[in-house]
Amino acid sequence: MQPQISDQILYSFLTGGFSASSSTTTTTTSPFYPFAIEEDTISQDRALAALRNHKEAERRRRERINSHLNNLRNLLSCKSKTDKATLLAKVVQRVKELKQQTLEISNETLPSETDEINVEDCSNDDGRIIFKISFCCEDRPELLQDVVKILKSLQMETVYAEITTIGGRTRNDLVVVADIEQHGVESVKYLQNALKSLLERSSQSVVMRRGGGGVERSKRRRGVDHIIMV
Amino acid sequence: MQPQISDQILYSFLTGGFSASSSTTTTTTSPFYPFAIEEDTISQDRALAALRNHKEAERRRRERINSHLNNLRNLLSCKSKTDKATLLAKVVQRVKELKQQTLEISNETLPSETDEINVEDCSNDDGRIIFKISFCCEDRPELLQDVVKILKSLQMETVYAEITTIGGRTRNDLVVVADIEQHGVESVKYLQNALKSLLERSSQSVVMRRGGGGVERSKRRRGVDHIIMV
DNA sequence: TCCTACACGTGAACC
DNA sequence: TGGTTCACGTGTAGG
Numbered sequence: 001m002q003p004q005i006s007d008q009i010l011y012s013f014l015t016g017g018f019s020a021s022s023s024t025t026t027t028t029t030s031p032f033y034p035f036a037i038e039e040d041t042i043s044q045d046r047a048l049a050a051l052r053n054h055k056e057a058e059r060r061r062r063e064r065i066n067s068h069l070n071n072l073r074n075l076l077s078c079k080s081k082t083d084k085a086t087l088l089a090k091v092v093q094r095v096k097e098l099k100q101q102t103l104e105i106s107n108e109t110l111p112s113e114t115d116e117i118n119v120e121d122c123s124n125d126d127g128r129i130i131f132k133i134s135f136c137c138e139d140r141p142e143l144l145q146d147v148v149k150i151l152k153s154l155q156m157e158t159v160y161a162e163i164t165t166i167g168g169r170t171r172n173d174l175v176v177v178a179d180i181e182q183h184g185v186e187s188v189k190y191l192q193n194a195l196k197s198l199l200e201r202s203s204q205s206v207v208m209r210r211g212g213g214g215v216e217r218s219k220r221r222r223g224v225d226h227i228i229m230v
Numbered sequence: 231m232q233p234q235i236s237d238q239i240l241y242s243f244l245t246g247g248f249s250a251s252s253s254t255t256t257t258t259t260s261p262f263y264p265f266a267i268e269e270d271t272i273s274q275d276r277a278l279a280a281l282r283n284h285k286e287a288e289r290r291r292r293e294r295i296n297s298h299l300n301n302l303r304n305l306l307s308c309k310s311k312t313d314k315a316t317l318l319a320k321v322v323q324r325v326k327e328l329k330q331q332t333l334e335i336s337n338e339t340l341p342s343e344t345d346e347i348n349v350e351d352c353s354n355d356d357g358r359i360i361f362k363i364s365f366c367c368e369d370r371p372e373l374l375q376d377v378v379k380i381l382k383s384l385q386m387e388t389v390y391a392e393i394t395t396i397g398g399r400t401r402n403d404l405v406v407v408a409d410i411e412q413h414g415v416e417s418v419k420y421l422q423n424a425l426k427s428l429l430e431r432s433s434q435s436v437v438m439r440r441g442g443g444g445v446e447r448s449k450r451r452r453g454v455d456h457i458i459m460v
Numbered sequence: 461t462c463c464t465a466c467a468c469g470t471g472a473a474c475c
Numbered sequence: 476t477g478g479t480t481c482a483c484g485t486g487t488a489g490g
Binding site for chain 2: 479480481482483484485
């Protein structure tokens with residue numbers, strides 16, 4: 001049932017016993033012993049040395065691991081008393097959070113591959129209508145002016161705008177406000193339709209540019225432009 | 231030097247030996263033994279049970295820790311072979327990176343408490359001057375219009391703008407371009423001076439508002455506005 | 461007294 | 476073979 005115990009005892013007698021009489025003395029006091037015994041002491045000596053190496057290597061390994069754990073304790077500003085399992089659980093949670101965070105930042109700021117329009121009514125009841133507009137499309141120089149024209153024609157004021165352009169595509173997040181007297185529930189539809197035609201114009205201009213036309217603007221299509229305006 | 235070895239042997243004989251004859255049988259076969267011996271077997275029984283509990287608790291603890299480590303392996307998409315120390319080192323590095331990242335995001339997007347202006351010449355040699363403008367100041371409704379006026383008067387075009395407003399303070403990051411023919415090295419100075427007077431106007435308007443004047447705009451001072459425009 | 465968490469030394473498996 | 480990593484059971488300290 002527990003065979004390792006007897007082995008362990010035997011082993012302890014063998015190594016532990018000889019360890020008590022010090023491995024350095026065995027070789028110096030052994031010349032008068034028969035050859036077989038001397039060989040034994042030598043092999044035991046080696047085994048003992050191996051065991052000592054093993055022991056110390058294992059200690060170093062533990063130290064390495066624990067030092068990393070302490071680093072994590074500091075990074076998460078945990079008390080030094082928090083036990084390993086709980087600490088690691090917190091680390092797992094933290095890494096998940098941070099990964100999620102950066103993922104969200106990417107999703108919320110980078111243009112999507114497909115054209116998209118989203119208009120959300122975020123009005124509160126203070127007499128103003130608030131729309132959060134978000135759309136992704138091919139970039140073109142006149143895009144912003146066209147957006148401004150649309151909003152002006154609808155008598156909407158931009159209070160926040162975030163525009164990110166990368167690889168020829170652009171993402172625009174706008175917050176616009178309007179007086180409630182000049183707008184009804186149908187304003188969202190107007191806005192969406194206007195933006196839809198805007199995006200179609202962008203697509204067409206891309207087709208034209210890629211078909212054969214000018215190569216100008218190619219410089220602006222490198223890297224990331226990220227612009228915020230009120 | 232190694233006192234624990236002899237103890238260990240003794241302990242192994244005591245617990246291991248009796249464990250071989252099964253703890254369940256000792257109580258049933260012991261009624262004919264003297265009282266003292268029976269008490270011994272009972273206490274040994276208990277010690278044995280304690281040892282078993284201890285052993286299993288330790289196993290559960292190891293499982294808990296290792297399960298968290300495996301979670302981390304998956305989160306960092308490490309191979310299952312990566313050893314604990316290396317894995318933890320990578321975790322430490324990753325957490326540091328992510329912390330740094332979020333810190334930078336905060337520093338680069340949130341308005342500072344003090345008014346600041348920074349104009350950086352990022353021109354490349356393609357016939358256009360490029361300025362990266364960044365300034366933090368008190369927010370006011372006309373601020374953007376004033377900025378636009380300044381840039382227009384200097385015949386500069388905004389190609390990127392990122393504006394974040396929180397707690398009544400605003401941070402503006404702009405990238406503006408201008409033709410090299412219309413501008414010399416002194417343009418930076420013009421720009422800086424114009425922005426400086428802009429910020430002074432913002433400060434004055436705040437003093438006025440806070441002194442006694444209108445309470446309007448108080449709603450806009452809650453939460454975060456983050457706007458990007460091209 | 462029991463429970464919990466840790467460090468330790470050791471056997472085993474893998475290069 | 477030696478070096479390295481892991482799991483295991485145990486001793487031990489603190490609650």
